[in-house]
Amino acid sequence: MTTALIEQTLGSLACRIPGATRVFRQYKLDFCCGGDTPLRDAAMQRNLDAQVIAGELAALTGEPATEPDWRGEPAGALIEFILERFHERHRDQLPELIRLASRVEQVHGNKPDCPTGLAEHLWSMQQELESHMLKEEQILFPMLQRNIQLPQTQGPIAVMRYEHDQHGAALQRLAELTNDITPPANACNTWLALYRGLEELRGDLMQHIHLENNILFAQAH
Template sequence: MSQQLIQQWQDAPVNELIQHILANYHEKHRRQLPELIQLARKIEDVHNDHQECPVGLADLLSEMANELDSHMMKEEQILFPMLAGGIYPSGPIAVMEEEHGEHEQLLERLAKLTHQGKAPRGACGSWIMLYEGINELMADLREHIALENEVLFREPIAAAPQHGKDFCCGSCQ
C-alpha cells in the first residue's frame, strides 16, 4: 500500500474516512467474494486434473468471506459509530487489529495457493479472470487493513485522553 494513500487520508475527517472505507472496501468485498467463490468452484471442477489447480480455493475464499463479513459487521455496528462520535475504545480497536492479523494470514494462504495470483501458462480465460479478481481482492484488503490500522484507529492527538481522563476501553459502551 502506498504511503500516499495513508497521507491522503491522514487529516481527513473521521466520518469521511469511514464512508470511504464502507463504500470502497466493505461493499466491494461483499461483491467480490461471492463472485470469486463461484469462479473458483468452476475452476476446481473443470480443471481438477491440472497439476496447478488451486484445490481448496473456493473453501478458502468462503472462509475469508465469513471472517470478513463478521468483522465488517462488528465495525459497522459497534466500532465505526463510536469512532464517528469521537470515542476511540482501546478494547474493540485491539480486537479489530488482531482480526486484521488473522486476515493477513488468510491472504498469505491465498497467495500461496494461487502461486502469488499467477495463473499457469495456457490457463483458460475463466482461470485468468479468477486470478485477476484474487489479485484485486488481495490488494484491496491490504489497503483496507492499512487504512484502518494506520489512520482510522489512531486517535487524533488533540483528542487523546490525558492519563486516564476520559479513557474508555470500550467495555462500558
C-alpha cells in the first residue's frame, strides 16, 4: 500500500485522500505548484522518509471526506466553490493582515525578530492576487463554464499556472520573513493574531492553487 502511494504524485494524492493536504503542509511538501512531483521525489528533495509520509497517508484513507471529490463534479460547481471559498476569502483576509502587520512593524520594529517588510510584502501579494483572480473571473472561468475546450483555453491556463508559481514564491518569502510563521515567545496579542491569520492565508492559498492546478485545469481538455 505505502509503496504504491510513494510512486503517485502529490497532486493526485491530495485529490484522492481526505486530509492528505494537511500532512503535506506539515512536511512542507508543495502539493499545489509542485503537484506533478511523485511523493518519492518530493520527500527526497527535502531529506524526508517517503515511507513514513506514505504510512500517514495510508492511515487517512478510511477517513470520511470533509468536502466533495471535485474530480467527479462538473467544472461549474468547482468554479462556484473556488469563487465563494477562496476568492471572497482572500479579499477579506489580506486588508486585515496588512493592517496587523503594519501595526506589529510600527510597535516592535526595534526587535530583532520583528517581521520587517511583511506589510509591504502582503500588499504586493494582494495586488498580484487581485489581478490574478480578476483574470480568472472575467476570462478563464467563463470559458470553462461554457465548456470551451483546448486549444482556446490553453493560453489562459498557462498564464494562470505561471502566476500560481509566483504565488508559491510569495508564500516562500512570507515564510522567510516570519520564521516560517512562528511567533516569538514574547509576542503580543496583535502579533499572535497576525500569525494565525497568515497561517490561515497560507493554507487557503495552497488549497486554492491545488484545486485549480490539479483538478480544474487538469480536466480542461
